[in-house]
Amino acid sequence: MANSRLIQRSLRAAYYRGGTSRAVILQPQHLPANRKKWPTIFRQLMGSGDPYGRQLDGMGAGISSLSKICLVEPYRTNNTRNKDSSNSPAHVDYTFVGLGIENNEVDTFGNCGNMSSAIGPYAFNAGLLPAHLLNTTSGDITITIRNTNTNKLIDSTFSIIDGQAAVAGDYSIDGVSTPGSKIKLAFKHPYGSKTGKVLPTGNKTDILLNHTVSCIDGPNPAIFIHAADLGIDGAILPNAFAKLTDQLHLLEQIRAKAAVAMGLVATESSVARTIPKIGLVSASTTHKVLSGATLPSSETDLVVRFLSDTQPHRAVPLTAALTTAIAARIPGSVVHELLAPTPVVEGAITIGHASGRVQVDAVMHREDPVLPLSASVYRTAKRLFEGDMYWVDSERSGGGVAGEGGGCEGSGESLGMAFVEDCRRDGAGSGFPF
Known part of the structure; x- marks a missing residue:
């Protein structure tokens, strides 16, 4: 019955x-x-x-x-x-x-x-x-x-x-x-979403598993690493990235260690599925995107590829893009070191991702250049x-x-x-x- x-x-x-x-x-x-x-x-x-x-x-x-x-x-x-x-x-x-x-x-x-x-x-x-x-x-x-x-x-x-x-x-x-x-989104005081700090480890860069990373807590916590340090093409597309099982495993290990170092979790085994995110950053370069179009290096300020749940993103997560903008405004961070010296658009950071570009910005405190006051982006819905x-x-x-x-x-x-x-x-x- x-x-x-x-x-x-x-x-x-x-x-x-x-x-x-x-x-x-x-x-x-x-x-x-x-x-x-x-x-x-x-x-x-x-x-x-x-x-x-x-x-x-x-x-x-x-x-x-x-x-x-x-x-x-x-x-x-x-x-x-x-x-x-x-x-x-x-x-x-x-x-x-x-x-x-x-x-x-x-x-x-x-x-x-x-x-x-x-x-x-x-x-x-x-x-x-x-x-x-x-x-x-x-x-x-x-x-x-x-x-x-x-x-x-x-x-x-x-x-x-x-x-x-x-x-x-x-x-x-x-x-x-x-x-x-x-639609304009303006995030107020966009830092310390989980830790209360822009730099949860107290450092602009840290060494984890012999790799240099920057741990930034913006609208969401994120870890940034130079793609070349892992032997990965920074403009790699998601399907090809998903086949790099050894590098993906290493990135997940780095992410877990960073989560502990940032104070997000007590042990590596308890790290959340999608937070913190980890992003591979590289200098601007001419490359193909998912649509098949070619994105010239002159149209981006840097290139980034993010992962969630070990899956490469087909487009940059917005909170991760905003955290990338904050990292790019912090001298000495992994992201700042790869940023193009002359911006594509004044007053914005143009990030290249697997589907194209997104323009974001972070306004930093005049007296404390590590402290972001706001971060903004335009979207549609x-x-x-x-x-x-x-x-x-x-x-x-x-x-x-x-x-x-x-x-x-x-x-x-x-x-x-x-x-x-x-x-x-x-x-x-x-x-x-x-």
Whole structure:
């Protein structure tokens, strides 16, 4: 006899592209009050824990940049929605969740900069902003987002057309085939996301496993190493990079040692799946990108290739690009030493990646040149669909939704913030292990 509990249950959701990533966006108040159910729901929505690596049972696509969930809700403090935006440091709370592909990991350790570009448009379209912003019918608006993973603020400026967040436009980003409406992201005080320090080890460079690296904690922590030190072509494309198993294994060892040296984890065995990221940096060079086009050396200030979960990225993760910009502004770092002496664009750093280029910038403190005051980048985003998604509840305990008598009890913060705290308390910092 069939178990009537194993029926599909609906959950309101949206699906957005943000920059060169895609994610399912949920409002956490629509989730069950029992937050221990959330990881199972997220895995089902993405199709994670797939030994075939394809995520056919969900919205994922077997690539880390497409296996993501974002939680968005009105900014909350002391368990109360702050409706007076003039007294609020932010308008909405945004929690990023990265899902493993072949494994069951649910990772809340860091932010996703690319998906950050979709949060403002989503919040407007979903009616989550104060009335004076929602009443905008046309023109540009700026909202402030608190990322609960890093407790950092992001100003997002985007356009409104006929009462909707604009999608069509003439701004192009490499890695996305169609142009869109420009979105400016300005990350405030973009450093120390995990350690409170720009240089967690206290050094501009460190020697790990006989290799010189720079450990920088920007919008997300990252480790930089000269590609030539590993005998790797700095402009290598992802498919070729993925075949270098010995070098990938060495990079993972270096990443684990760096995580300990940075104070992110106590032991190398407990390092998170995607944080810190590790990037191979090289001087600007003429090379082919994934589209088949040739990118001249005159159009980039440096070239970088990042890894997540031992997978080479097809485009640079945005928070990693911003951290690269910060590293490039620190004299003596691995990145600074490889930076072109004359920038392609004044006041910006043009980074070459596997899909093309991205322009970012970091403004440093005048009196303390190692301290970044802000970091900014331009992106586009697109709403792909809104509707119901489905999941199977194998245990009916803890019914209801988060807004009905549960969700953030004891935390005094948003539901997403409470989930992040749960993960770090019960899952050793990188997500629920069960």
